[in-house]
Amino acid sequence: MTTSVVVTGLGIAAPNGLGTREYWEATRNGKNGIGRVTRFDPSSYPSTLAGEVPGFVAEDHLPSRLLPQTDRMTRMALVATDWALQDADIDPAELPAYDMGVVTASSSGGFEFGQNELQKLWSQGSQYVSAYQSFAWFYAVNSGQISIRNGMKGPSGVIVSDEAGGLDAVAHGRRLIRKGTPVVVSGSIDASICPWGWVAQQAAGRLTRSTEPTRAYLPFDAEASGYVPGEGGAILIMESAESARERGARVYGEISGYGSTFDPKPGSGREPALRKAIELALADADLTPGDIDVVFADAAGVPELDRIEAEALTAVFGARGVPVTAPKTMTGRLYSGAGPLDIASALLAFEEGLIPPTVHVTADDDYALDLVVDRPRQAPLRAALVVARGYGGFNSAVVVRAAG
Amino acid sequence: MTGRRVVITGIEVLAPGGVGRENFWNLLSEGRTATRGITFFDPAPYRSKVAAEMDFDPEAHGLTPHEIRRMDRAAQFAVVAARGAVADSGIELQAYDPYRVGVTIGSAVGATMGLDEEYKVVSDGGRLHLVDHEYAVPHLYNYLVPSSFAAEVAWDAGAQGPSTVVSTGCTSGIDSVGHAVELIREGTADVMIAGSSDAPISPITMACFDAIKATTPRYDAPESASRPFDGTRNGFVLGEGAAVFVLEELEHARKRGAHIYAEIAGYATRSNAYHMTGLRPDGAEMAEAIDTALAEARMNPTAIDYINAHGSGTKQNDRHETAAFKRSLGEHAYRTPVSSIKSMVGHSLGAIGSIEIAASALAMEHNVVPPTANLHTPDPECDLDYVPLVAREQLTDAVLTVGSGFGGFQSAMVLARPERSVA
Amino acid sequence: MSTAPFTLDDLRRVLLEAAGADEGVDLAGDILDVHFESLGYESLALLETGSRIEREYGVALDEDLLADAQTPRALIAAVNEALGTVQQAA
Numbered sequence: 001m002t003t004s005v006v007v008t009g010l011g012i013a014a015p016n017g018l019g020t021r022e023y024w025e026a027t028r029n030g031k032n033g034i035g036r037v038t039r040f041d042p043s044s045y046p047s048t049l050a051g052e053v054p055g056f057v058a059e060d061h062l063p064s065r066l067l068p069q070t071d072r073m074t075r076m077a078l079v080a081t082d083w084a085l086q087d088a089d090i091d092p093a094e095l096p097a098y099d100m101g102v103v104t105a106s107s108s109g110g111f112e113f114g115q116n117e118l119q120k121l122w123s124q125g126s127q128y129v130s131a132y133q134s135f136a137w138f139y140a141v142n143s144g145q146i147s148i149r150n151g152m153k154g155p156s157g158v159i160v161s162d163e164a165g166g167l168d169a170v171a172h173g174r175r176l177i178r179k180g181t182p183v184v185v186s187g188s189i190d191a192s193i194c195p196w197g198w199v200a201q202q203a204a205g206r207l208t209r210s211t212e213p214t215r216a217y218l219p220f221d222a223e224a225s226g227y228v229p230g231e232g233g234a235i236l237i238m239e240s241a242e243s244a245r246e247r248g249a250r251v252y253g254e255i256s257g258y259g260s261t262f263d264p265k266p267g268s269g270r271e272p273a274l275r276k277a278i279e280l281a282l283a284d285a286d287l288t289p290g291d292i293d294v295v296f297a298d299a300a301g302v303p304e305l306d307r308i309e310a311e312a313l314t315a316v317f318g319a320r321g322v323p324v325t326a327p328k329t330m331t332g333r334l335y336s337g338a339g340p341l342d343i344a345s346a347l348l349a350f351e352e353g354l355i356p357p358t359v360h361v362t363a364d365d366d367y368a369l370d371l372v373v374d375r376p377r378q379a380p381l382r383a384a385l386v387v388a389r390g391y392g393g394f395n396s397a398v399v400v401r402a403a404g
Numbered sequence: 405m406t407g408r409r410v411v412i413t414g415i416e417v418l419a420p421g422g423v424g425r426e427n428f429w430n431l432l433s434e435g436r437t438a439t440r441g442i443t444f445f446d447p448a449p450y451r452s453k454v455a456a457e458m459d460f461d462p463e464a465h466g467l468t469p470h471e472i473r474r475m476d477r478a479a480q481f482a483v484v485a486a487r488g489a490v491a492d493s494g495i496e497l498q499a500y501d502p503y504r505v506g507v508t509i510g511s512a513v514g515a516t517m518g519l520d521e522e523y524k525v526v527s528d529g530g531r532l533h534l535v536d537h538e539y540a541v542p543h544l545y546n547y548l549v550p551s552s553f554a555a556e557v558a559w560d561a562g563a564q565g566p567s568t569v570v571s572t573g574c575t576s577g578i579d580s581v582g583h584a585v586e587l588i589r590e591g592t593a594d595v596m597i598a599g600s601s602d603a604p605i606s607p608i609t610m611a612c613f614d615a616i617k618a619t620t621p622r623y624d625a626p627e628s629a630s631r632p633f634d635g636t637r638n639g640f641v642l643g644e645g646a647a648v649f650v651l652e653e654l655e656h657a658r659k660r661g662a663h664i665y666a667e668i669a670g671y672a673t674r675s676n677a678y679h680m681t682g683l684r685p686d687g688a689e690m691a692e693a694i695d696t697a698l699a700e701a702r703m704n705p706t707a708i709d710y711i712n713a714h715g716s717g718t719k720q721n722d723r724h725e726t727a728a729f730k731r732s733l734g735e736h737a738y739r740t741p742v743s744s745i746k747s748m749v750g751h752s753l754g755a756i757g758s759i760e761i762a763a764s765a766l767a768m769e770h771n772v773v774p775p776t777a778n779l780h781t782p783d784p785e786c787d788l789d790y791v792p793l794v795a796r797e798q799l800t801d802a803v804l805t806v807g808s809g810f811g812g813f814q815s816a817m818v819l820a821r822p823e824r825s826v827a
Numbered sequence: 828m829s830t831a832p833f834t835l836d837d838l839r840r841v842l843l844e845a846a847g848a849d850e851g852v853d854l855a856g857d858i859l860d861v862h863f864e865s866l867g868y869e870s871l872a873l874l875e876t877g878s879r880i881e882r883e884y885g886v887a888l889d890e891d892l893l894a895d896a897q898t899p900r901a902l903i904a905a906v907n908e909a910l911g912t913v914q915q916a917a
Contacts, residue, residue: 040534041534044534044536044537045537046537063847063849063850064843064847064848065846065847065848065849065867065872066847067847068844068845068846068847068875069680069846069871097677098674098692101675102675106571107548107549107551108548108549109514111548114519115523115533115535117608117611117612118519118520118523118527118530118608119523119527119530119533120530121520121530121607121608121611122523122524122527122529122530123527123529123530123531124530125449126449126450126607126610126611126614127449127611127614127615127878127881127882128882129608129611129612129614129615130612130615130875131612131615131616131871131874131875131878132871132875133608133611133612133615134612134613134615134616134618134681134810135573135680135681135810135811138512138513138571138573138810138811139512139514139550139569139571140512140571140572140573140576140809140810140811140813141680141811143572143675143811144573144675144680144810144811144812144813145680145811147675147677147811147812148675148677148678148679148680148812150677151677152675152677153674153675153676153677153689153692154674154675155672155673155674155675156572156673156674156675156811156813157570157572157579157583157673158570158571158572159568159569159570159571160511160514160549160550160551160568160569160570160571161551161554161567161568161569162549162551165551165568168566168568172583175586175590192548195533195534195535196523196526196527196535197548198537199526199535199536199537199540199544200540200544200545200547200548201545201548202537202540203537203540203541203542203543203544203545203548204545260565260566260567260568260592261503261564261565261566262506262507262555262558262563262564262565262566262567263564264502264559264562264564265559265560265562268562273503273564276503276564280503390549390551391545391549391551391552391555392546392549392551392552392555392556393555393558393559393567394551394555394567394568615874615875615878616871616874617874617890679869679871680871681871682869682870682871
């Protein structure tokens with residue numbers, strides 16, 4: 001028998017809300033977190049909008065010893081982990097160190113930290129590069145720092161598959177729990193809103209050039225013009241159902257199914273692989289399409305990619321066969337943070353029986369989706385599908401079920 | 405869980421001084437070293453001036469001008485090594501359900517070389533902090549996200565199963581292969597193209613390791629700069645390269661009559677939860693990973709014939725893992741040959757773990773244990789049999805290979821012959 | 828370039844910039860002879876501190892001397908020796 005794996009704690013840093021309650025309050029009400037970039041002057045760049053996490057003051061949450069050696073994404077990840085552990089009512093000091101593991105995703109590491117050091121290297125010379133550059137920017141830094149801060153010696157991991165990576169990390173966390181580690185910290189926080197990260201993100205040609213925060217990121221809309229990048233994400237505390245039951249923990253829901261595929265090389269004429277990832281996730285959860293009450297879409301905001309996703313969803317669920325939503329229209333795309341944040345949103349939606357809305361979007365009928373737009377929709381929710389895709393062809397899907 | 409066992413049926417290695425599986429093995433078995441004074445850029449301003457650079461001509465390895473243009477050097481290594489591994493395995497990937505063929509590529513530092521070079525350009529030599537996008541190369545996003553390495557390999561092989569980059573610092577090369585093994589064992593995939601690649605020899609990498617004095621400042625004799633377990637060791641020598649494997653489920657490999665190098669019988673990773681760069685001298689967490697990997701392989705420590713060490717050549721690492729070997733293997737640690745190929749090919753960060761798995765499998769293939777080059781001066785704190793200077797012929801049925809990385813990651817993998825009796 | 832001696836206050840400032848301060852440690856207190864380890868600074872923090880001092884004061888600190896300096900007094904002495912300034916009681 002396979003072990004059931006549940007989520008017992010959430011820690012959220014999102015552009016429309018810092019902390020779980022603030023995020024959910026904003027998200028259920030359609031509060032937008034997208035605006036003009038403030039972390040640097042974007043006026044010389046074609047794209048100027050981002051989803052920035054507001055009001056995060058690392059000094060308020062972390063010891064000063066950690067600040068010189070951490071990028072913004074690591075600071076947010078450490079704080080989100082603290083919150084998630086509190087939420088799960090877990091004091092890591094009380095658990096055997098090898099019973100706790102950490103698996104995070106990253107898309108581009110601590111890119112802002114990296115830019116600052118590259119800047120010093122090329123403008124001042126190699127002796128100006130920080131001793132912390134040897135790890136502060138690299139992709140493994142959040143898993144390492146989380147394990148150190150919390151004394152977690154169990155199996156760890158770091159997954160990089162662009163925006164799909166957050167779901168892959170959660171799935172790997174589930175794998176580690178099934179292999180015998182009772183508690184795993186998983187999910188992801190990403191951030192690369194610095195000039196260097198901005199220019200690199202622009203290079204893929206998918207960022208919108210719109211300057212209107214409410215007209216910029218419009219997935220499944222005839223006026224879709226690309227996406228708005230954001231920062232943040234969610235950290236999840238995952239446990240075996242047995243461990244959660246034994247300690248009487250509050251359970252948000254279960255990570256029931258996962259599927260992952262890779263697209264064929266462009267021009268090969270083969271079908272995009274997203275549908276297969278969704279089917280694999282459903283099969284893994286032992287559910288049929290009819291069991292899914294809501295889909296949290298990847299929602300690329302790029303017409304060609306929106307079409308691929310809509311076709312995959314209608315192939316599996318039928319035309320307008322399931323409510324679909326994209327709360328990331330309020331936050332922008334958070335790279336590897338997006339999938340875990342959508343899982344968190346699904347779990348919070350279960351609690352309230354309410355699908356958070358896709359904002360600013362007028363659904364293009366051609367996509368044949370039942371898109372939940374403008375206002376939240378009340379519905380009994382037992383199971384959700386979360387979809388995430390990474391640049392180059394990564395497709396991942398996770399099925400989440402309500403507790404009980 | 406399902407009783408599925410995973411074997412290596414294809415290997416390709418790109419290593420300094422040993423581009424290609426056979427050249428690589430010749431280098432190791434002859435105990436030659438590939439470290440040299442840095443030629444990729446002027447090393448004068450740096451504290452450490454040596455590296456194990458690879459002479460690699462992407463065109464000669466069949467990459468097209470488009471591929472060369474859009475891929476960072478490390479991505480090029482990954483694709484070339486993957487092609488070589490698939491060819492070596494003799495597997496006809498087109499005959500498989502593409503959704504059952506996956507890719508995992510390990511990398512610690514991604515497209516560092518590309519990012520370093522491009523930053524110099526878009527910042528106009530560090531003049532602009534608000535870097536100029538007009539000067540950005542169109543494939544800069546591929547450098548931003550190292551997942552592009554796995555994407556390139558998957559495209560190239562036509563793999564459409566689970567594909568990802570695993571990035572756990574200097575244990576990436578073990579963890580990437582370990583991840584692939586788990587995917588086959590659990591039944592998610594039947595064939596995995598798994599390995600790792602890094603090309604970190606760039607100014608920013610040299611500068612950051614200078615700052616923590618992790619790399620050796622020795623440059624009077626570059627060819628003997630990397631000195632794992634030697635009493636005069638004073639830091640590692642940066643390297644580059646890749647190794648990629650074809651992994652299959654055992655019965656599947658047997659059915660198609662594939663040559664089997666070794667079974668990956670056990671794998672585990674643990675964290676020291678201590679320090680991003682420091683190691684406690686007792687090696688407890690690495691020992692825990694070793695014990696877990698042996699238990700997974702259902703093997704006693706005494707079954708290990710050879711330990712392929714992390715052996716980076718820093719003072720603290722070599723002491724740390726010597727302690728870990730003793731902790732896990734007890735008295736048997738003193739009877740088991742231990743060696744570090746980093747003495748010859750340097751430390752290629754995320755790639756080296758896979759390169760060392762390749763060395764381990766080839767040691768089994770040839771029944772030869774590669775030596776630790778440059779080991780002349782004993783260190784009382786490192787008192788095991790490190791196979792100094794000269795390779796050793798010996799029956800090698802089971803190998804333990806380990807890695808230790810920034811972030812506190814400690815990984816261990818056990819390779820064994822599939823026909824062994826399983827306890 | 829100033830030739831004033833490197834003082835404990837200078838060191839306090841550089842330490843804070845390079846590595847912050849542990850909770851529960853009073854850097855402003857009498858720390859001259861307290862081991863860096865007890866102050867919460869490990870080798871990485873001291874390497875960063877050392878290289879900041881080297882850059883700011885334009886000196887090259889002897890690596891072994893730096894590694895052996897386990898207290899603020901010892902480190903200040905090493906810096907002043909490199910600066911060629913007479914060490915003053917802080």
